[in-house]
Amino acid sequence: MLSMNKTFLKRHHILLIVLALAGAFSLAGIIEQRRLAVTASAQLWFFDVGQGDAVLIRDREGKDVLIDGGPGADVLEGLSDAMPFWDRTIDVVLVTHLDADHYVGLFGVLQKYKIGEIWWNGAAPTTDTARRFVAAVEAKGIAQRFVQAGERADLADGTSFQVLWPREEMRGRIVPPATSSAKGGGTNDFGIVGTFSCGASRALFTGDISAHVEAALLDDASALRAELLKVAHHGSAYSTSEAFLDAVRPKEAVISSGAGNRYGHPTPRVLSALLERGISIHRTDREGTIRYACAGGRLHLAK
Numbered sequence: 001m002l003s004m005n006k007t008f009l010k011r012h013h014i015l016l017i018v019l020a021l022a023g024a025f026s027l028a029g030i031i032e033q034r035r036l037a038v039t040a041s042a043q044l045w046f047f048d049v050g051q052g053d054a055v056l057i058r059d060r061e062g063k064d065v066l067i068d069g070g071p072g073a074d075v076l077e078g079l080s081d082a083m084p085f086w087d088r089t090i091d092v093v094l095v096t097h098l099d100a101d102h103y104v105g106l107f108g109v110l111q112k113y114k115i116g117e118i119w120w121n122g123a124a125p126t127t128d129t130a131r132r133f134v135a136a137v138e139a140k141g142i143a144q145r146f147v148q149a150g151e152r153a154d155l156a157d158g159t160s161f162q163v164l165w166p167r168e169e170m171r172g173r174i175v176p177p178a179t180s181s182a183k184g185g186g187t188n189d190f191g192i193v194g195t196f197s198c199g200a201s202r203a204l205f206t207g208d209i210s211a212h213v214e215a216a217l218l219d220d221a222s223a224l225r226a227e228l229l230k231v232a233h234h235g236s237a238y239s240t241s242e243a244f245l246d247a248v249r250p251k252e253a254v255i256s257s258g259a260g261n262r263y264g265h266p267t268p269r270v271l272s273a274l275l276e277r278g279i280s281i282h283r284t285d286r287e288g289t290i291r292y293a294c295a296g297g298r299l300h301l302a303k
């Protein structure tokens, strides 16, 4: 009987120690997050939104650029973690392209937040839901900017986001559907590509472009150099060519994809191309939300 009590007490103690440690770690996480919010020039949040993309760039002064909104409501949870509860303004919402896994979550964002400007390419929406989204933006009277290469958003401490693609005016254009969506083409290939600059470090955001667009971007390879790469199209086999990786030369790569997704993203070819080059891989399907900080003119993974 006595020994049973002892075992129970022992277990009880271990449980208490585990809980205390967990508490200390989560508290340390919160303190670190507060510290970065004050000291870092900007933070990048790759939200875990399942199979889709949603990235928030939030600068030290509280200016927010949201790149895509994922397929559903998960983005709202991410935003409430990343932004203080009193801040209900997102300065720029950039929609890379009107595919469901990139913008459907933005319906909820439109409801909950005041949006300064919507940046998108302006190509004619091809689905009823996409038309409904554009109508919702118009109904709210949100300013729209139809962006192409050269457009830039200036952020705190000289950081900025710059658009590299598309290189032509897309407003009102009808993009022919891809013959095989898996191989790229269609709306994916007119999606917005851009870089976030933090001193000499850069993060490259590639939306869902295929290797065709990557090849076109190679003619200005110096603009592509980036320490951090948001891997195109959730790690699809038809993006992230070896030539593109050798031009970007990232040290780290983030793949935003859903666990057990039906497309098999990220694909083994892309994973091995990254590993062969010694690039660290971070995956939202395994790690959840992934955060980087721009501090001292450099990007680094924030724990």
Ligand SMILES: [Zn+2]
Pocket: 052, 053, 099, 101, 102, 208, 233, 234
């Ligand atoms: Zn996508």
